[in-house]
Amino acid sequence: MAGMARAATTSDAFNAIAEPQRREILGLLRAGERAVTDVARELGISQPGASKHLRVLREVGLVRVRGDGKQRLYGLDARGLRPIHEWVGGFERYWNESFDRLDAYVQDLKQTRQEE
Template sequence: MDTDIAGDVFAALASPVRRELTALLLDGPRPVNDLASHFHMSRPSVSEHLKVLRDAGLVSERRNGRQRIYRLEAEPLRELSEWLTPYERFWREKLSELRKLLDEEDE
């Protein structure tokens, strides 16, 4: 994964609001008004969060009349997951070593 793209994805997901928006979109595309109804903020504020997600490639937008419909684009998340895999293995091995050490102390 390109480190600039990874940085954009990490930055976009740094906000709890944007993480919640991506979670809401797991069920399928939704209009911005539906998404905004889940938050105690104005619709324009939610739209700003959606713009950050869109700029990071995490959501796409289409117009249906006057409505804007947002859809989750999971490809950047898959790429990020692949990028994180070596670190996951690293920590899994470290925790396994710690478990073995603690088991030896218990004996």
């Protein structure tokens, strides 16, 4: 049972980024590659904890790893972010319309104030 639950967690990028610390790791890697020790230190978590999160992110294709001497460096893999980007992009029109309405409302408010 635990195995099944874990598989579900790691099955796609959406489930992987549902975890706040994993989102923090992605934010950190935006600035460039990091060793697992750096990730652990920056997040204030144990190295095994950081390794586990990085493994999940790697399994869903959000993070890639490369050997650099004795170190393994973790970096963002933008391809894994594509499905998330595309999904969020589907709501863009909604946001734009909302902002346009807000803008119109603010303009009306200013107009009303000037007329008073």
